[in-house]
Amino acid sequence: MSAVSTRTDGNVLIVTTDNPPVNALGAAVRQGLSAAMEQARNDDAVEAVVIRCDGRTFHAGADITEFGKPPVEPGLPTVVDTIESCTKPVVAAIHGTALGGGLEVALGCHYRIAAKSAKLGLPEVKLGLLPGAGGTQRLPRVVGVEAALDMIVTGNPVSATKAETLGLVDRLTEADALEADAIAFARDIAGRDSHPVSSRRDDRIHAAPDDVFAKFRQKNARKLKGFDAPEACIQTIEAAVAKPYEEGVKVERELFMALMNGTQSAALRHVFFAERAAQKIDDLPRDTEILPIRKVGIIGAGTMGGGIAMNFLSADIPVTIVEMKQEALDRGTGIIRKNYENTAKKGRITDAQVEQAMGHLTPSLSYDDLADCDLIIEAVFELMEIKKEVFTKLDAIAKPGAILASNTSYLDVNEIAACTSRPEWVIGLHFFSPANVMKLLEIVRGDKTAANVLATSMKLAKTIGKVAVISGVCHGFIGNRMLSARQEQANALLMEGALPDQIDRVLLDFGFPMGPFQMGDLAGLDLGWKKETSSSSTVREVLCERGRWGQKTGKGFYDYDDKRQRTPSEEVNAIVRDFARKSGKEQREISDDEIRERLLYPMVNEGALILEEGIAQRASDIDMVWLYGYGWPSYTGGPMFWADTIGLDTVVAGLEKHGARMPGLKLSAMMKDKAEKGGRFNG
Numbered sequence: 001m002s003a004v005s006t007r008t009d010g011n012v013l014i015v016t017t018d019n020p021p022v023n024a025l026g027a028a029v030r031q032g033l034s035a036a037m038e039q040a041r042n043d044d045a046v047e048a049v050v051i052r053c054d055g056r057t058f059h060a061g062a063d064i065t066e067f068g069k070p071p072v073e074p075g076l077p078t079v080v081d082t083i084e085s086c087t088k089p090v091v092a093a094i095h096g097t098a099l100g101g102g103l104e105v106a107l108g109c110h111y112r113i114a115a116k117s118a119k120l121g122l123p124e125v126k127l128g129l130l131p132g133a134g135g136t137q138r139l140p141r142v143v144g145v146e147a148a149l150d151m152i153v154t155g156n157p158v159s160a161t162k163a164e165t166l167g168l169v170d171r172l173t174e175a176d177a178l179e180a181d182a183i184a185f186a187r188d189i190a191g192r193d194s195h196p197v198s199s200r201r202d203d204r205i206h207a208a209p210d211d212v213f214a215k216f217r218q219k220n221a222r223k224l225k226g227f228d229a230p231e232a233c234i235q236t237i238e239a240a241v242a243k244p245y246e247e248g249v250k251v252e253r254e255l256f257m258a259l260m261n262g263t264q265s266a267a268l269r270h271v272f273f274a275e276r277a278a279q280k281i282d283d284l285p286r287d288t289e290i291l292p293i294r295k296v297g298i299i300g301a302g303t304m305g306g307g308i309a310m311n312f313l314s315a316d317i318p319v320t321i322v323e324m325k326q327e328a329l330d331r332g333t334g335i336i337r338k339n340y341e342n343t344a345k346k347g348r349i350t351d352a353q354v355e356q357a358m359g360h361l362t363p364s365l366s367y368d369d370l371a372d373c374d375l376i377i378e379a380v381f382e383l384m385e386i387k388k389e390v391f392t393k394l395d396a397i398a399k400p401g402a403i404l405a406s407n408t409s410y411l412d413v414n415e416i417a418a419c420t421s422r423p424e425w426v427i428g429l430h431f432f433s434p435a436n437v438m439k440l441l442e443i444v445r446g447d448k449t450a451a452n453v454l455a456t457s458m459k460l461a462k463t464i465g466k467v468a469v470i471s472g473v474c475h476g477f478i479g480n481r482m483l484s485a486r487q488e489q490a491n492a493l494l495m496e497g498a499l500p501d502q503i504d505r506v507l508l509d510f511g512f513p514m515g516p517f518q519m520g521d522l523a524g525l526d527l528g529w530k531k532e533t534s535s536s537s538t539v540r541e542v543l544c545e546r547g548r549w550g551q552k553t554g555k556g557f558y559d560y561d562d563k564r565q566r567t568p569s570e571e572v573n574a575i576v577r578d579f580a581r582k583s584g585k586e587q588r589e590i591s592d593d594e595i596r597e598r599l600l601y602p603m604v605n606e607g608a609l610i611l612e613e614g615i616a617q618r619a620s621d622i623d624m625v626w627l628y629g630y631g632w633p634s635y636t637g638g639p640m641f642w643a644d645t646i647g648l649d650t651v652v653a654g655l656e657k658h659g660a661r662m663p664g665l666k667l668s669a670m671m672k673d674k675a676e677k678g679g680r681f682n683g
């Protein structure tokens with residue numbers, strides 16, 4: 001059965017693609033569209049054409065699984081040109097999402113009709129690419145330079161309503177009336193003498209001020225730092241303004257191929273599929289029962305509890321939040337409201353949405369108010385005995401079939417589950433701070449966690465907009481366990497002569513939003529520190545004893561001004577040198593390369609051990625943890641994909657070279673074996 005079929009309705013030829021799941025423009029679809037246009041050209045009874053798709057969406061782009069493989073004719077640029085050059089009017093009927101090559105096909109059409117619920121966009125930049133089928137030249141001619149810059153460089157889709165305002169869509173309709181309205185529209189315009197041809201339009205392309213590109217680059221410099229594709233996107237739109245269409249598409253093709261053959265696009269395509277793979281739990285049947293989560297309980301209204309609550313409130317799921325004392329409860333619910341009001345002030349939500357979310361929140365001082373919750377998440381202090389106390393109480397009050405979850409970030413979920421009579425209903429749901437912002441959710445699977453509890457948690461993660469990754473039980477799960485391996489080396493490098501600023505700069509240059517010592521200052525160096533028991537046994541203790549608790553006291557590893565701008569501290573450098581001398585550590589000049597290798601290679605090695613132990617299902621899951629939980633630069637694909645890119649032999653050689661300075665490191669046998677065989681973590 002061909003992916004593309006045609007039928008006529010009077011003088012209109014309807015070309016329908018049916019290529020689940022998202023009507024990607026793979027080779028068969030491109031060939032089918034070309035053949036359909038041939039049919040339209042040769043059939044005199046046909047006076048207009050409608051291009052539409054069956055299923056949940058219009059074409060959602062080129063088939064990403066074909067990238068990197070030998071090209072199959074016709075290429076998408078040719079298909080789009082064929083559509084555009086048709087002398088009979090072609091109407092695109094858009095529902096769901098017209099994305100990437102899909103929107104380029106629609107731009108090749110002479111008219112576009114869209115369901116009001118549709119979204120239109122060119123997200124190629126998110127794959128480290130740019131629109132490669134004329135989109136960079138046609139879109140600015142249709143919507144103008146500013147709107148095109150925004151759509152192409154951010155890759156964010158626009159609503160059909162916005163698209164109509166921009167002139168990208170000619171008419172809006174109801175989704176269920178789309179096909180009929182498109183055919184009626186096509187029949188209506190069939191008799192017109194001429195039809196708009198995007199590539200030849202110049203009524204909008206020259207309307208932009210000369211400094212539009214300079215201003216755009218300046219405004220977005222920080223956000224786009226490290227990525228190759230955004231700048232290439234801007235250059236193609238500059239070409240659209242400066243050159244005739246035929247010349248502009250040559251610039252587009254050249255830059256497209258350069259990106260396609262680059263490492264960043266390979267990494268970002270890996271991220272695309274890794275994010276979707278993470279949702280799959282290998283040993284769970286696809287029809288595993290999903291439990292309804294209609295009401296959520298949260299214990300602890302502190303920073304984590306409050307942030308976690310917001311995820312459910314924003315998804316219109318009622319939350320009962322419990323605290324021990326009224327004052328703490330008021331403070332916690334007050335911060336939740338303030339966070340929403342701040343978001344509204346930035347225009348990202350309306351005041352009505354603030355009230356709607358807050359309307360779902362029930363503060364309480366009693367565990368009994370959690371008795372009818374479908375899911376209860378504990379977010380109390382990170383101490384095992386406190387966790388056990390809470391779960392023992394929960395076991396007594398929670399209804400049968402309620403999921404009991406811990407937001408622990410390190411502790412043994414099996415041990416917590418063992419203090420209940422229902423360990424199969426216990427799971428770890430490890431959110432990342434700020435929990436209402438960070439996209440990652442580590443779902444920690446205990447030895448006895450039931451399949452329906454796991455599957456329900458994974459589904460719920462998607463409902464609240466999280467990227468969820470399954471982790472087995474070990475200290476620190478996937479993310480924090482690898483972070484500890486890095487921190488150990490960061491502390492060792494400090495003792496050997498590298499200063500906080502140098503170490504942090506190496507990771508900033510690599511693409512992280514901040515380095516280990518900046519992170520420490522942000523989280524607070526006094527976390528887990530007790531003045532009474534402090535004994536100057538680590539640099540961190542000495543800093544705390546000196547009141548250097550981090551940003552909260554205006555000084556930590558760095559000094560901070562009132563705008564929280566950091567400057568290296570001579571006092572800290574002296575403390576570090578003094579500490580090293582007292583610990584008999586010889587100080588030396590250390591290169592940035594050594595620092596990068598000693599911070600990142602042990603993380604990769606720990607990731608390999610995590611894979612060997614089956615704590616993570618697949619290497620790409622580890623990449624998702626680090627991208628969405630710890631700011632690993634996405635254009636390198638994550639630690640495991642990055643290691644594949646630089647070569648596992650390079651990582652193993654680096655670890656062996658620095659081995660003497662990593663006494664505790666256990667080299668992963670699996671990684672060593674793959675390195676010797678030229679293997680990769682990600683297939």
Ligand code: T1G
Nearest residue numbers: 021024060061062063064065099100101123131132133276
């Ligand atoms: N190619 C191949 N497979 C795709 C695909 C694509 N373009 N889009 C989705 N899939 C698969 C996906 O892997 C998953 O598979 C299933 O479809 C459902 O997707 C020349 C160069 C459309 C908004 O970047 O953003 O055009 O896991 O889970 O949440 O200029 O998919 O089930 O096996 O994401 O409902 C540009 C990518 C391509 C859009 C639907 N297009 N897709 O979201 O479902 S580059 C894109 C999406 C291009 C041209 C260039 C989303 C979606 P599996 P899903 P969803």
